[in-house]
Amino acid sequence: xxxxxxxxxxxxxxxxxxxxxxxxxxxxxxxxxxxxxxxxxxxxxxxxxxxxxxxxxxxxxxxxxxxxxxxxxxxxxxxx
Numbered sequence: 001x002x003x004x005x006x007x008x009x010x011x012x013x014x015x016x017x018x019x020x021x022x023x024x025x026x027x028x029x030x031x032x033x034x035x036x037x038x039x040x041x042x043x044x045x046x047x048x049x050x051x052x053x054x055x056x057x058x059x060x061x062x063x064x065x066x067x068x069x070x071x072x073x074x075x076x077x078x079x080x
Contacts, residue, residue, distance in 0.1 A: 014041075023048035031080060036062040037071070041080035055079055 008015045014029030025047045032039035038060050045053035057080040059072040 016043075018047060029080075031057065038068065 006017075007020070008017045011027065012029065013031070014027060016025065016027040018025045023046065025043065025045050027043040029041040029043070030038060031041050040058050040060060041055065042058055043055045045055075056074045056078055058070055058074055060068040061071045063069045
């Protein structure tokens with residue numbers, strides 16, 4: 001599925017993308033680096049005046065395919 005996030009900018013310890021039409025923001029911030037395992041904070045929010053906004057932690061690990069894969073889901077209600 002293509003969400004339209006094609007332009008990213010570096011922000012502190014992560015990246016942020018706002019859709020070309022300015023209606024949605026998606027950001028990933030590195031909060032801890034343990035070598036092959038990383039802790040990230042994901043921000044997903046409407047920027048079009050809507051009320052949807054979510055921010056949650058997730059742990060990922062580098063796989064043999066060279067991509068990072070989620071290894072731990074956040075606890076219900078977790079935030080970062």
